Amino acid sequence: MDTAIINTKLITLQGHGLGIIDDGAVAFSHGKISFVGKTSSLDKGEVENIIDGRDHVTMPGLVNAHTHTGLTILRGGAQDVPEIEWMNRALGPIARHLKEKDLVLGAKLGVIEGLRSGITTFGEYTTNIEELIREVYQPFHVRVAATETINEVISDKTKIGPKDVYELDPIKGNISLGKTEKLHREYADTKLVEILYGPQALDMVSPETLDKVKESASKLKAKIHMHVAQGERERLQVKGRYGKGATTVKILDELGMIDDDLIAVHCHDTTENEKRSLVEKGACMVGCPSSISMIDGIVPPVWEFLSLGGTVGLGTDQAPGPGTHNMFREMRTIALLTKTKYRDPTVLPPWQTLRLGSLEGAKVLGLDDTIGTLEEGKSADVITVNLSRPNMTPSVDFPFHNYVANLVYSTTGFEVDNVIIEGKFIIRDGNFVQVDERKVVEEVQDRAVTLFKDATDDWEDSESHLVNVFRKGLL
Numbered sequence: 230m231d232t233a234i235i236n237t238k239l240i241t242l243q244g245h246g247l248g249i250i251d252d253g254a255v256a257f258s259h260g261k262i263s264f265v266g267k268t269s270s271l272d273k274g275e276v277e278n279i280i281d282g283r284d285h286v287t288m289p290g291l292v293n294a295h296t297h298t299g300l301t302i303l304r305g306g307a308q309d310v311p312e313i314e315w316m317n318r319a320l321g322p323i324a325r326h327l328k329e330k331d332l333v334l335g336a337k338l339g340v341i342e343g344l345r346s347g348i349t350t351f352g353e354y355t356t357n358i359e360e361l362i363r364e365v366y367q368p369f370h371v372r373v374a375a376t377e378t379i380n381e382v383i384s385d386k387t388k389i390g391p392k393d394v395y396e397l398d399p400i401k402g403n404i405s406l407g408k409t410e411k412l413h414r415e416y417a418d419t420k421l422v423e424i425l426y427g428p429q430a431l432d433m434v435s436p437e438t439l440d441k442v443k444e445s446a447s448k449l450k451a452k453i454h455m456h457v458a459q460g461e462r463e464r465l466q467v468k469g470r471y472g473k474g475a476t477t478v479k480i481l482d483e484l485g486m487i488d489d490d491l492i493a494v495h496c497h498d499t500t501e502n503e504k505r506s507l508v509e510k511g512a513c514m515v516g517c518p519s520s521i522s523m524i525d526g527i528v529p530p531v532w533e534f535l536s537l538g539g540t541v542g543l544g545t546d547q548a549p550g551p552g553t554h555n556m557f558r559e560m561r562t563i564a565l566l567t568k569t570k571y572r573d574p575t576v577l578p579p580w581q582t583l584r585l586g587s588l589e590g591a592k593v594l595g596l597d598d599t600i601g602t603l604e605e606g607k608s609a610d611v612i613t614v615n616l617s618r619p620n621m622t623p624s625v626d627f628p629f630h631n632y633v634a635n636l637v638y639s640t641t642g643f644e645v646d647n648v649i650i651e652g653k654f655i656i657r658d659g660n661f662v663q664v665d666e667r668k669v670v671e672e673v674q675d676r677a678v679t680l681f682k683d684a685t686d687d688w689e690d691s692e693s694h695l696v697n698v699f700r701k702g703l704l
């Protein structure tokens with residue numbers, strides 16, 4: 230065995246709960262977990278490298294089931310505006326100035342931030358995903374469910390008023406679909422990379438292209454990762470395109486898109502019956518609590534989907550609005566928002582929320598045969614969380630494990646001090662082994678100052694809510 234973490238509070242996530250083993254040990258060899266159990270049962274003579282995991286929780290790496298890390302370079306750029314303005318008038322005028330390499334830089338920052346807080350798998354979603362695979366995920370040795378955005382809305386969005394039905398360009402859709410198929414072939418046998426199909430949303434892709442996406446994804450046995458029923462913008466567009474009674478779920482159903490290959494992100498603009506129908510047909514749901522409370526002012530219906538028996542993961546979505554790529558923060562946020570929404574502290578308890586940020590996210594992305602639990606034969610995607618920090622103290626094992634609650638409610642994310650992906654240390658004792666974190670932070674800082682400055686005229690011309698706030702001297 231290469232390495233073992235011993236004397237640790239092991240959260241295996243095996244079984245229905247957390248699968249806690251007191252004074253546990255996990256060992257791995259050639260990237261795979263080879264032992265999970267009590268420290269006393271491990272044959273330490275066979276282990277080359279022993280790590281004392283005392284005062285630490287050791288658990289599966291976290292899964293960020295939906296994210297656009299490239300936009301991290303625009304952190305703080307678009308929030309606190311009406312939903313209808315968010316994409317085209319708040320983020321758009323700045324995002325228009327992004328160059329391809331800016332998204333790579335932003336992704337490096339977002340992934341570094343995610344790794345720091347224990348994320349080992351990213352459900353990444355962007356145009357030109359291949360560049361992020363090659364420039365970020367592969368060199369950093371990070372697991373990615375990579376989704377190429379398929380979006381047919383014409384490139385010049387200034388021509389589109391808030392009430393106009395988007396003009397679509399099928400050539401754009403065909404190009405992105407072709408890219409996805411090519412990536413699928415190229416990365417079919419590549420470890421740490423899984424290719425998904427990414428029609429961005431029902432209002433941004435024609436039904437003809439969605440048909441082709443479904444056919445191609447079925448043939449290649451790949452999942453379809455899609456924003457579904459996000460809010461007012463999409464609702465108005467869908468009614469404009471498909472008629473008054475149309476809803477996203479109805480149309481997707483007619484197109485035969487709702488089944489266990491669908492990863493439906495957001496889903497908050499759905500009726501009770503539509504939620505039930507999504508669950509019954511096997512679609513998985515992803516909630517992005519920080520992002521969606523910020524963009525839409527609503528609580529993602531995570532609890533509703535769970536109550537219906539659905540499979541649900543969590544995602545950080547984008548940084549310009551809600552701020553961070555930190556799954557501990559997402560777990561805490563969804564727990565608190567849901568308890569508040571229902572005025573019921575018993576909903577979404579930490580033993581359930583912790584699973585959403587890890588194993589359930591792995592199920593959503595179709596990766597639970599490989600990751601999501603500490604189990605012999607699975608990939609060694611493992612993190613340790615230091616419980617000896619002031620905000621995590623005390624941690625006790627008797628009469629119950631109080632650190633389960635502390636992991637959701639008290640953790641900042643920066644207590645994560647070892648991050649291992651497929652047996653390889655990415656962060657060791659709090660430091661990146663290979664990734665040059667400082668260099669990336671400095672590069673993003675330098676570039677973002679210019680980028681925001683270059684967008685000044687476009688941003689001011691947008692007359693968005695934020696511009697008015699700025700003119701009052703508050704921003």
Ligand SMILES: [Zn+2]
Nearest residue numbers: 295297456546
């Ligand atoms: Zn998204």
